[in-house]
Amino acid sequence: MATDEYGAPRGDRRDAARPSPGTDGPHPGDARWDDPRWDDPRWADPRRAAPRGPNENGRYPGAGRSDEERHRDEQRYLEEFRNPGRGDPGRAGRPDAVGAGRADRGRWAGPDQPRTAARPTRPGRSGVRVVGGGGARRPAGAGGGPGFGTDGAGRPEGGWPPTVRGSHVVRLALYSVLAGLVLAGITFPAVGALGVFSKASSDHFVALPSNLVTPPLSENSRILAADGQTIATLRGATDRVYAPLSTIPPIMQKAIVDIEDSRFYSHGGVDVKGMLRAAVHDSSSDEGQQGGSTLTQQYVKNVLLQQATTSQERENAAGDSLARKLQEARYAVALEKKLTKQQILERYLNISYFGDGAYGIGTASQHYFGRSVKLLTLPQAALLAGLVQSPSAYDPFTDPTTARTRRNIVLDRMAQLDTITTAEATAAKAAPLGVRKAAPAVQVDSCQSSAAPFFCDYVRTQLLADPKLGATLQARQHTLYEGGLTIRTTLDLSVQNAVQATVNQVIDPANRVSGSEVVIQPGTGNILAMAVNRYYGTNTAGGQTKVNLATTPSFYPGSTFKAFTLATALEQGYGESTSFYSPYCLDTQEITQAFPRGNSPVNCQDGFKNDTKGEAGVYDLSKATWDSVNTYYVQLEAKVGVPAVVDMAERVGLPAKLMREGGIPGQPPVQSAYGEFTLGAVFMDPLDMADAYATFAAHGLRCAPRYIASATDSAGQALAVATAPQCKQAVAPGIADTVTSILTGVVTQGTGNPNAAAIGRPAAGKTGTNDNYASAWFVGYTPQMAAAVAVGDPRGQSGYPLTNVVADGRTWSPGVYGGDLPAIIFGQSMKAALTNQPVEQFAPADPTVVQGTKGGLLSSPPPSTATPTPTAGASGAPGATATPNPGITLPGIGPILPPGN
8 A cells, every 4th residue: 555755554535534524624525625735645644544653754643633733734735835846855745844945944853852953054153053943053963862962851961052032932833823823714715625724713813803993193283374384393292294105205115015014915914924934034043033914914003002091001012912913913804905005004104113203204204314205215215114123223323333234134125026226225225324313303392493482382272271172181182282283373474573573672582571462363353473572481591481471461451441441431422522621630439449548639649640740631532542641531431330341341352251250360350440440450461452452443343362274183174173253243333443543643643652653554552551660561453453562571560660671772761651662562563564565544433423422521620720721632622731730539530540550
C-alpha cells in the first residue's frame, strides 16, 4: 500500500481521510467536498484515521489534531497551492509552516525535542541563528537536542542569551490564532468546505460588534476676521489641523501606504498574509516589530483611543489581547464595507500621531516644516510617513540620525514597490531633513499673538458661556478647542489696526494710565474693533494683562450719561428751549444724594456742582449739553424722573444688571431718587457705551452687540451661536435724530472741541469727566461707526486719579478731562478708520421734537442774583452766558452723584 511522506498508508481520502459527521471538515454529499484541492496528494492527512505513534521518520501522524493544527496545515496548503514551485523540495512537497518559499525552518526530531540546528544562519548574524518559534538564539552548529552547547534541556548552556524575548512566542501565537479566527470569519462561506475551521468560530467573529462609532476628530478651531483672515487658532490637548485628502499630495499618500500597508488597496480591512508575515518576523528577529495591522485597523485603534476617557479604557484600546485584536479586526472589516479606501486613508492621515504634539498630517507638516501639507516634497513625505510607527524613536529633533535612517527606509520601500525610481530615492536620501524646531503650539495662548488679542479673548469668553456649544463648561471647552470650528467674526481688521495703533500711540502701553476703545457699526451691532493699550498676557511684571478693560466695567462714564437724560426729556416733550437757571452748587430735597448732606452751599461739598463757579447761569437744552452743565442736567433729571432715564439707558443698550440690579460689587441698584445717575455714577465699559450711542446713530434702532457673522463645525454645518443682527426700534427716529443734532455741537463748539474730536466729517458725541479726575471718557459716532473711549488707571479710579499724566507728548495738569486724551483718541482713530469710507450726513433734527410740548424757563435765579443774558441755542432757543453764583438751594428739584460730578 502506498504511503505518504509521514510513512502512513494513504488510504482513500473519501474513507480514512474523510471527516466523519460531527467534525469540522466537509461531510458526504456536501458540494464543497469536490474542491479539486482535496485531490492534491500533499493535502491528504492520514493522521485523521491513523493511530498515534511515531513512524520511521520520527513524526507523529496520529489522529485527533487540534483546530490550530488543522488551520496551520490549511495555511501551508493554500500557500503552496497558490504559489506552486516555491515550496522546499527537501520537505517532500510539504509547505513551510507559515508560508511557502521560505528557508527550511528545521525538521521535528521528536515530540519533546526542539528543532534541529540544521537551518542556515541568517546573513549578518555572525554565527548566531534563531532557532524555534520563540526567538531563542543558539550558537551555529549546536545540536538539536541535549548535547553539545546545551544544558541538557534544549537550552543553551548558561541559559538563554539576554536578547531573547519571550514575548515573541506569545506574539506569534496571538497573531496565528487571530489570523485563523479572522480568516474563518471572513471567508467561511468560501473555504468552509475545507473543513479547517469551525463554523462556531466564524459565527463568533461575525457576531462581534461591527458598528464603530467614529465621532469627529479632535481638531483645532479658527477665529477669523470679517474678511476671512485668521485672527487666532484655538488648540486643545490635541493639536490638529484637518487636511482633506484633496490637499494631501499623492506622494504623501503613497509614502504612508507603502511603508505601513502596501496591500491597502487589495485587502478587505484585515491582511491575513501580512499578519502572519509580521508574526514570523517579530517572533524570530530583534530588528523591531513589523506589526500585522492594516491602515484600517490602525485607524480603528486610534478611534478607540480617542474615545477612551479613562486610563483603563486607553489601556484596553492599546493592548495586545486576542479579544482586543479580534474586535479591532471586526471593526475594520465592517468599516471597509461602509467607507471607500480614499475615505479611510483621509481619516487615517488625520487621526495619526506624528510626534512632538502634532496630530494629523496637516499639523505635522506645519510643525516639522512650517509649510502647508500641499507643499510637501518627497523627502519630507518620507520622513513623516516613517514617524507613524514610533514618533518618539524617530524624532528628528532629538535624534536626527535615526530619523534620517528611518526616512531612507521609507524611500527604499517606495523604490522597491516602484512608487518612485531608484534615482529619485537616491536623490531624496541626500536631501537634509530640513525640520525646524518650534515650541509646541498647545503651550501658547493663541490670542496672545493675535492682531486683536482682547477681541479674541472676548470671543472665547462669550462662546464658553454659550449653552449652544454644550450643556456644561467642559463640553463647551471641548467643542471650542477641539471641535474644528470655523468662527468668522465681525471684526474689521483695517478698523482694528487703526484703533489699536491710536490707543498705543496716544497712551504708551507702559503708561500707568490705560486707554481702551470699542467701535460698533450702527444698524447691525457688529463689533468692528476692540483695543486696549496693554500687551495681552500673564506676565504682569512685563506689563502684560488679561483684564479686558474694553469689556470690564471699570470706570464711571461721567457726563456721557447725559445723552440718556437728553433723549428722555425730548421723548417727554421737553423741547430744545427748555431752560434752567443752573447755579454752581445745587442742593435739593427732591432727589436724594448718595452722600451725606451738609449746610455748605458756598463750597458745595455735599451738593451737585458744576466744574467751575463761572458756569452758573441760565442754559437751554443744547447749550447745557455742549458745555456739560451738571446742575442743569440734575434739574432736568428731576423733571423727567430717574426711573425714566434708567429705562431709556436700558432701551438703547446699557445692561440692566449694572443699573437695576447693581451688578458690580459695592455698587447698589439705582434707586428712583438717585440723582447722580445722569452724571454717570454707574460703572460701565466701552463696549456697552458704544452700543448705546450706536442706537442714536441708527435713528433709534438698537442692535445687540454682535461678534460672530457665521460659524460652522468641522463638517461644515452651521452652528446656532451665529445669528443675524438682533435689532429693534428702541427710540423713535425723530427723538434719536434730534439727540444727534444736539450732540454734534459738543464736537464742533462744546467740550469736545478743539481737542481733536472733530474729524473733518459729521460726528456727534459727548465727553465725560469724573470728580477729582478719577476717569475720563469720550463716546461719539458718525453714521457708519460708533466708538467709546475710556481713560483711567486700572488700579482704581478713586485712589489713582488722572492728575499730572504724561501722554501724547505732554503733561496733563491738573488732570485729564473727557475732551482731552479720550477725545484725541476718538478723533485720530476715527479719521484713520474712516479713510476709505464715504462721507455721510446725519439726518436733520425733527422739528416737532425740537419744538416740544414743554419748555421755556423752568427755574429762575433768586432775586439777589442777576439774570444772565440769553444766547441763541442750536435751534434758536434761548441759551445763556453763565454768571458766577456762589451757590443756591432750590426746593422741589433734585439731583444725585458724588460731589463735583
